[in-house]
Amino acid sequence: MDNSPDLPGCSYLNPERTLGEIQINLLECKVCFEPFNFQQRGRRPQNLSCGHVLCLECITALSHPLLGKLECPFCRQLCSVDSTSPCQALNDLQELVLSRRPSSPDRPRRTSGLTCAALQLQTSFGGWGTLVNPTGIAALGTSGTLVIVHDGEKRVVVFNLLGRKLHSFGKKGKAVGEICYPMDVAVTPAGYVVVTDPGDRAVKVFTSRGNHLITIKDFLQLPWGVDTHISGHLLVSDAQAGVLFRIKVDYTQRVVVESQKAISDLQCPRAVACCRVTGNTAVMEHPTDITERRPYRRLRVFTKDFHLLYQTDSFSLTLQSTVQLNMSAVIFDEDRDVIVADPDQGLIWSLGKLKNGPVLAPLVGNHLIRPVGLVLLNDMLITLDGGDHTVKIFSNKLD
The missing domain is CATH 3.30.40.10 (Zinc/RING finger domain, C3HC4 (zinc finger))
Structure with a gap:
């Protein structure tokens, strides 16, 4: 046994x-x-x-x-x-x-209908030089185009699913059209690329080809995570202000039409994700007043009108598992389940819908070093691995 x-x-x-x-x-x-x-x-x-x-x-x-x-x-x-x-x-x-090394590995045991490491690695690409300390990933529509921000000379790189580099933009710097230190990236339904740049205390918007449209920075202190709300607004977490901003942009006129504090009682919010089905918003907090040595993370989920639905934290989740669970990136799948990355253990977890408490189920338990970004695209789970500077694509296919 x-x-x-x-x-x-x-x-x-x-x-x-x-x-x-x-x-x-x-x-x-x-x-x-x-x-x-x-x-x-x-x-x-x-x-x-x-x-x-x-x-x-x-x-x-x-x-x-x-x-x-x-x-x-x-x-x-x-x-x-x-x-x-x-x-x-x-x-x-x-x-x-x-x-x-055994000649034939044991078949994995099943738990709750899922096998351990239920999703299998299909392909990976990138590596040092192609990507340098990547921090954020997003999908450009459903065409299979991926947008990644990293610490290279050009901060935004666009790939297809085969790993072919299509183009790059966002030269390193603080001038117009340049990016100082990118942290996260999102793509709007119209195909505009939105990059958070805490190094310049700004959010910067580009066309999919890399033409700069607008820089947003007047009210931001330390923008970190970004996603698009189902209303079309931008959701930007400000780690220093403890605020989740809801920003409406007129991309044609290149102006901010409206900016509101959607949630203002957060503690160092970073990753943010919006469910495309319900409009619920998940925010990952990194509280700074915790004295324990192990990382403490709090995950809150809000309605589309930003009322708190439920929350959980890394300590509570660790009580349900025999590993010390950390959390970084967060997304919703098509069934409205919450999926998080654990950069310390190199794991991807499903937490379920969280309505009646989290139900931990491991999705990926192999081939990852330090996952920092997640994307779901065409039944594939795409992971950005900051440990070896790669993009890794997982699915439940057996080939």
């Missing part, structure tokens, strides 16, 4: 799954995503002087041909190629994993 103290009703951290996670998260290069191979010179793992590990081929590709130095893609420390050394620990770990 498996008594692993992890996800309710399934063996997320049983030995077989743990070996699989080791292979994915430790035994592959996080730049090219190729498995380390000690038999192939270019795929051998090498220690940089900063402590991070890359394959020899990526070190060669990233280093300056004359200076013999490279900037670590993870901590940005300048490292000398001559100071790299073989990572013997990973060599030993790989031999151990290969010797313990």
Whole structure:
């Protein structure tokens, strides 16, 4: 009998799954995503002087041909190629994993009609260089186009579902049409791209091709999360003011028609999501007056008129699970269930409709490092993983 103290009703951290996670998260290069191979010179793992590990081929590709130095893609420390050394620990770990790897993994047990890691990874794309510390993701209609904000030289990148980069815009800076530090992104029904820029204390609106329309900043202190209400208004959380703003924009005239404090008693609100079916709004709070070391998050759900329906928090959710549940990104699915990302555990959870209390069900338990953004599109759950700077697409297909 498996008594692993992890996800309710399934063996997320049983030995077989743990070996699989080791292979994915430790035994592959996080730049090219190729498995380390000690038999192939270019795929051998090498220690940089900063402590991070890359394959020899990526070190060669990233280093300056004359200076013999490279900037670590993870901590940005300048490292000398001559100071790299073989990572013997990973060599030993790989031999151990290969010797313990079972020929046929156990079938996952079921819980409440869902299998542990019920959604399967279909594809992933991005990686360091293509994406740099991404923080927000949104879908451009139902065509399969994804809009992502990150810390690259051009802050907004547009991809198709195959991972092909279509175009990018929003040069780094504070001038008109530039973005200082993007945090979140939303797309309006008309296809306008809305970016929160706490670095410039502003919300910036662009066309889908990247033409700047308007910058909103007069009443904002630290804009963070953004989504569109079913009325067409923008919903913007202000982490410093503790307010959720409801903003009406005339995109043709490029002016703010109306701005209201929809909710004004929030504590450091960040992620925000609106249900396309009911108009209910979910807001993720990060209270700052908690003295406990573990992260404390509070999730509140409001009606379309912004009356409180129900709330839960990370402490209450942890009591229902054997993991210390954290929460970051939040969305609603087509059945009005609330879905949250857990960046600490690398998990995606469904909380149900929360009306009679949360019902925890794991949706994704593999292949994620630090999920920071979620999108539902055409029966696919698309996750933005800040841990390895990738987009990962999950579905319940078996192929």
